[in-house]
Amino acid sequence: QSVLTQPPSVSAAPGQKVTISCSGSSSNIGKNYVSWYQQLPGTAPKVVIYDNNKRPSGIPDRFSGSKSGTSATLGITGLQTGDEADYYCGTWDSSLSVWVFGGGTKLTVL
Amino acid sequence: QVQLVQSGAEVKKPGASVKVSCKASGYIFTNYGITWVRQAPGQGLEWMGWISVYNGNTNYAQNLQGRVTMTTDTSTRTVYMDLRSLRFDDTAVYYCARVEGSSSSNWLDPWGQGTLVTVSS
Numbered sequence: 152q153s154v155l156t157q158p159p160s161v162s163a164a165p166g167q168k169v170t171i172s173c174s175g176s177s178s179n180i181g182k183n184y185v186s187w188y189q190q191l192p193g194t195a196p197k198v199v200i201y202d203n204n205k206r207p208s209g210i211p212d213r214f215s216g217s218k219s220g221t222s223a224t225l226g227i228t229g230l231q232t233g234d235e236a237d238y239y240c241g242t243w244d245s246s247l248s249v250w251v252f253g254g255g256t257k258l259t260v261l
Numbered sequence: 262q263v264q265l266v267q268s269g270a271e272v273k274k275p276g277a278s279v280k281v282s283c284k285a286s287g288y289i290f291t292n293y294g295i296t297w298v299r300q301a302p303g304q305g306l307e308w309m310g311w312i313s314v315y316n317g318n319t320n321y322a323q324n325l326q327g328r329v330t331m332t333t334d335t336s337t338r339t340v341y342m343d344l345r346s347l348r349f350d351d352t353a354v355y356y357c358a359r360v361e362g363s364s365s366s367n368w369l370d371p372w373g374q375g376t377l378v379t380v381s382s
Contacts, residue, residue, distance in 0.1 A: 153305065186368035188306075195356055195375050196298075196306065201368035239306055243367055249322055250296060250308040250367075 154179060155240055157253035164261050167230050171256045173223040173240030179251055183243045185223040187216055190237045190255075199238075200225060230260050263287040265295075265357050265373035272379045278345040281376045283357035285338045291315045294360040295340045296369060297331065299353040307353075311360065312340060347380045354378075 156174040163169040173185065185203050188196040198207055200216035203223065215226040223240055240253040268282040283295060297309040310321035312331040319331050330343040340357060355376045358369035 182365065184362070184366040184368075188369070195372040196358075196369075197372065198368055198370040201361070201370070202366050207370065241306075241369070243365070245365075248320065250311070250369075252298075252306045252308065255305040 153254040154244060154247070154251040155242070155253035157238075157240060157256045159254070160257045160259065162259040162261055163230055165230055165232060168226065168228045169230060169258065170227075171225045171238050171240075171258070173225070173253050175221050175223075175242065175251075177221055178246035179221075179242050179244040180218065180223055181221040182245050185216070185218055185240055185242045187214075187223075187225045188239045188241060189234075190239065192236070196239065227258070232260050234258060235260050263359070263371055265359065265371055267355075267357060267373040267376045270377040270379070272381060273347050274382055275347055275349060275380055277347050277380075278343060279347060279378050280341055280343045281355050281357075281378070283340045283342070283373050285340070285359070288359075290335060290338045295331075295333075296358050296360050297342045298356045298358060298369075298372075300356070300375075301350070301353040304353075309342070309355075314340065344378075347378075349380050352378065352380045 187200040189199045190196040199214050203218040204216040213228045237255045239255045244251045264286050266284045294313045296311040312319045314333050332341045358372040361368050
């Protein structure tokens, strides 16, 4: 059971928009910045959003992030088949003194 | 460019130990901590712990305390993760990742390519 809660799967058609939620608590998301990781099949995770809503260089502006209270959301617009991947949210938990991840969300682009 | 390159796949018997290396390049090695994350087959990401490359301080996940040790060798810019008393459920891909940011703002970038550790009798 992960400390952060994500939906197991989401799906949408090419060109559409999808959002992935990440729910935590006051000791993790409520207190620290959230980052999001994309894991394409058979590859290592890669950060797509950090500090709640910032994009690393090279990540298209189709990817966005937001945070409110103890929840965070990853948004992807203009979906492409190449976006099919597992997405994980992560942050530091100040009470447990550990890094915590969500259970991951599998994005399917139909 | 900033890169982390890990050692190759390992097959170990239950009760044995494994040592995975993570060689860094492209940045000031002592300015960043390194975290280790593992992923069992078909499962999500599990944080294992963190090491400060600057002073060697560590912080391990409670469920691995006593079995895991993370060390650094600044002369070779390499971080090591040693896991002892291996069990079947330690079978996973092990990743190292550089810790960016500070204080309440931290993220993991980049990640190594992963090392598959298989525990099999």
